[in-house]
Amino acid sequence: MSRLLPTHAATFPPAATRARPRRSRSRTAALSFVSLLAALLMLGGCATHAPDQDSTAKPDTEATFPVTIGSVTIDRQPMRIVSLSPTATETLYSLGAGPQLVAVDSDSDFPPQAPHTNLNALSPDPEAIAAYNPDLVVTTADTGGLSAALAKTGVPTLVLPAPNTLDDAYAQFITLGKATGHQAEGESLARQTRDDINKIVAGTPKPAHPLSYYYELDQTYYSETSATFIGQIFARFGLKNIADGGTGPAGGDYPQLSAERILQADPSLIFLADTKCCGQTAQTVAARPGWNTLTAVEQGHVVGLDDDIASRWSPRLVDLVQAVSTAVASAGR
Amino acid sequence: MSEVPVAQRRGTGRTRPRRTRLRARTLVVALLVLVAALVGAVLLGAGDIGWQRVLAELVAEVTGGRSPLSAREAAIVWQLRVPRVVLAGLVGAALSVSGATFQGVFRNPLADPYLLGAAAGAGMAATLVVVLAPAVSAWLPAAAFAGALGGVGLSWLLGRSAGRTGTATLLLAGVAVGSFLTAIQTFVQQLNTTTIRQIYTWILGGLNVSTWTDVLLALPYIAPAAVVLCLCARLLDILALGDAEAASLGLRPGRVRLLLIAAASLATAAAVSVSGLIGFVGIVVPHLVRLLAGASYRVVIPLSLIGGAVFLIVADEIARTVLPGEIPLGVVTAFTGAPFFVAVLRSSRGQRT
Amino acid sequence: MHAGYAGSIVVRGVSAEVRSGGWLGIVGPNGAGKSTVLKAMAGLLPFGGEITLDGKHVERLSRKENARLVGYAPQSPVLPDGLTVTDYVLLGRTPHLGALARESAGDLSIVDDVLARLDLAGLAARRLHTLSGGERQRAVLARVLAQRTGLLLLDEPTTGLDLGHAQALLELVDRLRREDGTTVVSTLHDLTFAAQYAEQLLLIAGGEVAAGGTAAEVLTAERLADHYGATATVFTAGRGDLVVAPIRPK
Numbered sequence: 001m002s003r004l005l006p007t008h009a010a011t012f013p014p015a016a017t018r019a020r021p022r023r024s025r026s027r028t029a030a031l032s033f034v035s036l037l038a039a040l041l042m043l044g045g046c047a048t049h050a051p052d053q054d055s056t057a058k059p060d061t062e063a064t065f066p067v068t069i070g071s072v073t074i075d076r077q078p079m080r081i082v083s084l085s086p087t088a089t090e091t092l093y094s095l096g097a098g099p100q101l102v103a104v105d106s107d108s109d110f111p112p113q114a115p116h117t118n119l120n121a122l123s124p125d126p127e128a129i130a131a132y133n134p135d136l137v138v139t140t141a142d143t144g145g146l147s148a149a150l151a152k153t154g155v156p157t158l159v160l161p162a163p164n165t166l167d168d169a170y171a172q173f174i175t176l177g178k179a180t181g182h183q184a185e186g187e188s189l190a191r192q193t194r195d196d197i198n199k200i201v202a203g204t205p206k207p208a209h210p211l212s213y214y215y216e217l218d219q220t221y222y223s224e225t226s227a228t229f230i231g232q233i234f235a236r237f238g239l240k241n242i243a244d245g246g247t248g249p250a251g252g253d254y255p256q257l258s259a260e261r262i263l264q265a266d267p268s269l270i271f272l273a274d275t276k277c278c279g280q281t282a283q284t285v286a287a288r289p290g291w292n293t294l295t296a297v298e299q300g301h302v303v304g305l306d307d308d309i310a311s312r313w314s315p316r317l318v319d320l321v322q323a324v325s326t327a328v329a330s331a332g333r
Numbered sequence: 334m335s336e337v338p339v340a341q342r343r344g345t346g347r348t349r350p351r352r353t354r355l356r357a358r359t360l361v362v363a364l365l366v367l368v369a370a371l372v373g374a375v376l377l378g379a380g381d382i383g384w385q386r387v388l389a390e391l392v393a394e395v396t397g398g399r400s401p402l403s404a405r406e407a408a409i410v411w412q413l414r415v416p417r418v419v420l421a422g423l424v425g426a427a428l429s430v431s432g433a434t435f436q437g438v439f440r441n442p443l444a445d446p447y448l449l450g451a452a453a454g455a456g457m458a459a460t461l462v463v464v465l466a467p468a469v470s471a472w473l474p475a476a477a478f479a480g481a482l483g484g485v486g487l488s489w490l491l492g493r494s495a496g497r498t499g500t501a502t503l504l505l506a507g508v509a510v511g512s513f514l515t516a517i518q519t520f521v522q523q524l525n526t527t528t529i530r531q532i533y534t535w536i537l538g539g540l541n542v543s544t545w546t547d548v549l550l551a552l553p554y555i556a557p558a559a560v561v562l563c564l565c566a567r568l569l570d571i572l573a574l575g576d577a578e579a580a581s582l583g584l585r586p587g588r589v590r591l592l593l594i595a596a597a598s599l600a601t602a603a604a605v606s607v608s609g610l611i612g613f614v615g616i617v618v619p620h621l622v623r624l625l626a627g628a629s630y631r632v633v634i635p636l637s638l639i640g641g642a643v644f645l646i647v648a649d650e651i652a653r654t655v656l657p658g659e660i661p662l663g664v665v666t667a668f669t670g671a672p673f674f675v676a677v678l679r680s681s682r683g684q685r686t
Numbered sequence: 687m688h689a690g691y692a693g694s695i696v697v698r699g700v701s702a703e704v705r706s707g708g709w710l711g712i713v714g715p716n717g718a719g720k721s722t723v724l725k726a727m728a729g730l731l732p733f734g735g736e737i738t739l740d741g742k743h744v745e746r747l748s749r750k751e752n753a754r755l756v757g758y759a760p761q762s763p764v765l766p767d768g769l770t771v772t773d774y775v776l777l778g779r780t781p782h783l784g785a786l787a788r789e790s791a792g793d794l795s796i797v798d799d800v801l802a803r804l805d806l807a808g809l810a811a812r813r814l815h816t817l818s819g820g821e822r823q824r825a826v827l828a829r830v831l832a833q834r835t836g837l838l839l840l841d842e843p844t845t846g847l848d849l850g851h852a853q854a855l856l857e858l859v860d861r862l863r864r865e866d867g868t869t870v871v872s873t874l875h876d877l878t879f880a881a882q883y884a885e886q887l888l889l890i891a892g893g894e895v896a897a898g899g900t901a902a903e904v905l906t907a908e909r910l911a912d913h914y915g916a917t918a919t920v921f922t923a924g925r926g927d928l929v930v931a932p933i934r935p936k
Contacts, residue, residue, distance in 0.1 A: 628768025
């Protein structure tokens with residue numbers, strides 16, 4: 001709705017100049033015509049627009065600001081963005097907002113051309129961040145009153161926490177687009193990602209028998225249940241997670257399993273999300289005592305995932321979904 | 334006061350004084366309990382193989398019969414469960430006997446095997462390995478071992494440089510070294526916050542990745558240390574009299590302390606390297622043994638070995654079977670700590686302060 | 687000899703000779719260095735000069751040999767709470783055992799004997815923390831006696847004992863001394879007891895020997911005033927027992 005007033009103002013003067021009165025009698029008629037036109041325009045303006053508009057036009061920059069997202073107001077298009085979220089960094093580059101970034105945190109390693117710094121995302125230092133003279137800071141959590149501290153220097157902080165569902169992740173693309181003056185790209189990215197993922201899922205051949213999987217977070221057998229973000233992605237393929245089925249209060253969504261339980265469950269697929277952090281591969285898994293008796297190991301269905309992609313919610317999710325799809329296709333035969 | 338009868342034997346109604354020693358009967362009972370705990374822990378596990386089938390498997394292994402389990406189930410039992418139970422016994426024994434030794438050396442009932450910086454050293458070394466070489470996790474046990482011994486060594490050197498080898502000096506040195514090493518560990522962790530969960534998991538202590546390799550890693554250190562401590566048990570009783578009296582009885586208190594601390598720290602370091610930092614075992618078990626069997630270290634040391642093994646086997650059993658997920662072992666042992674201290678408080682109320 | 691702690695000399699110029707089976711009492715005001723002398727004799731402190739036992743130089747003996755010849759009971763002994771009396775007294779046999787050897791039946795019978803002599807037989811199985819003050823002192827004495835040494839060094843053996851218990855303990859030591867021929871050197875707080883039981887006295891004040899000799903020679907009113915700063919009178923009572931009694935200053 002906030003876009004409407006400027007647009008309305010932009011079109012109002014032309015409408016008024018069109019209805020220029022010549023005689024006093026036609027002046028009244030012209031005035032009423034103008035009023036009617038204005039009323040019609042206002043009514044038309046107040047009608048809600050469809051959310052995803054045609055995005056072929058160049059992004060409307062100056063015209064779309066100031067922007068309010070939740071309790072945060074961004075006055076003009078940010079050109080000095082500091083990103084403390086590796087996911088946001090990736091997404092911003094996908095949106096074409098890369099040139100607007102001046103600093104990204106130490107864990108933002110993708111894409112490689114991002115302006116890498118030593119900023120610590122988990123315990124952020126407002127002073128260090130302010131030193132980059134940002135006009136927008138994007139982070140995943142408001143740790144230690146960061147947004148309050150930054151607000152004192154007039155810098156807005158956008159907090160985009162880890163999403164619970166895929167739809168939440170897509171919504172963040174849109175939010176980031178809106179916040180950086182790339183609303184159209186944001187909406188298109190969200191739509192594209194959603195369509196790609198849906199296509200991959202639909203295109204995966206349904207397995208001959210129901211498949212189960214074990215998702216490994218580290219080599220001490222920490223796993224994720226299907227209630228998590230990642231878990232939901234796997235669930236879309238109809239995969240059953242062996243970490244489900246009651247972990248009690250001792251695990252929550254990220255339980256630590258025992259080797260015994262994993263072996264008992266004999267999952268059809270094993271996904272390793274600890275390839276980068278802990279050097280786990282299909283070979284190291286097969287070398288674990290007793291694990292060579294697992295079906296997944298015997299038939300080569302141990303899949304190594306990129307730790308980073310698996311722990312972020314950027315547009316690279318599509319790669320993750322593709323990897324899962326390939327694994328499911330090969331295991332389901 | 335009556336006249337003291339000189340060299341006059343009283344009537345046959347008087348009983349001979351009995352010294353406290355480890356009676357064969359007590360030892361046999363303790364060993365039976367240990368075997369029962371071992372077998373019980375192997376029979377009942379997180380996976381549901383069924384204890385009768387596991388029992389049949391054990392019998393078959395002993396008698397050379399045919400295994401009733403599939404390859405995978407047999408792997409679960411022999412590659413996962415049995416080494417885990419054996420390791421729990423080893424680690425429990427090591428930590429208990431070290432705790433008993435430290436309690437004797439420092440004449441303090443609240444002493445535990447981590448007193449001289451063993452835990453801090455191991456934690457710092459583990460942090461460094463996880464941060465610097467995360468993919469090479471095989472180095473973790475060796476690093477923790479070296480770190481634990483290094484921490485104790487530093488405390489000893491620091492205490493000695495103060496000129497005295499008394500227990501108070503040693504304790505202070507241990508506190509200083511422990512604080513320093515913990516500070517380093519925290520600092521390194523803060524610089525590498527993505528690895529916090531891995532380090533924290535290790536620090537909490539757990540046996541869920543135990544293999545026969547771990548058993549073979551720990552055994553060559555724990556076994557000799559345990560033997561040395563059993564043989565030196567009497568020396569702990571003498572040390573309990575204080576340095577002056579111990580010296581007057583022919584002991585060299587400083588040297589004996591060094592030997593005892595070295596052996597106990599070796600056992601602790603080996604235990605910590607394979608299982609992380611499991612607390613409370615070193616304090617609780619020796620006290621329980623004292624309550625049940627007497628305060629002389631001749632009894633406390635060997636029974637702490639067996640008692641510690643039983644304790645940790647049972648605790649690990651609880652950690653993996655009570656809830657569907659795994660409870661960190663350090664949490665289970667800590668749960669025993671609070672009621673234990675309450676019990677000690679109550680029992681000491683009856684004693685003179 | 688002279689001896690001290692951590693580089694500073696506390697007593698100097700101490701010289702005495704005790705016959706075998708005799709009793710030397712060391713007296714003196716607080717802080718004079720009495721315990722230091724005993725500790726040096728026990729080999730627990732470094733000292734300058736020489737201390738010989740039966741002609742053997744103390745510093746040349748190994749710890750173990752020393753422990754077989756000299757028994758030392760400190761002023762505030764540490765008694766491990768949970769230990770039984772028997773176990774505690776048994777610790778006194780340590781110097782006579784091998785490095786890690788177990789006690790033999792002979793050792794047990796020695797303990798038996800000692801407990802009987804000290805009237806502790808009924809308390810043999812009791813834990814140390816359940817004993818009364820007098821019983822604890824006797825237990826400490828029992829441990830030192832179990833060591834079967836030729837020399838007993840007792841630092842304030844009557845600390846915390848009431849008149850009756852103190853007297854009984856000293857009578858006991860005297861009796862054992864006469865029966866076994868043990869030499870006793872003890873520091874004594876109470877001058878009357880010192881006078882009544884010790885054959886010889888050594889008065890140490892300000893780190894030096896102020897007087898030595900028999901009780902009558904050493905304990906005079908002038909000396910007590912000089913070194914203790916106390917007003918007292920010395921007289922004989924009963925069958926010639928010396929008594930040192932304080933009188934109120936005018």
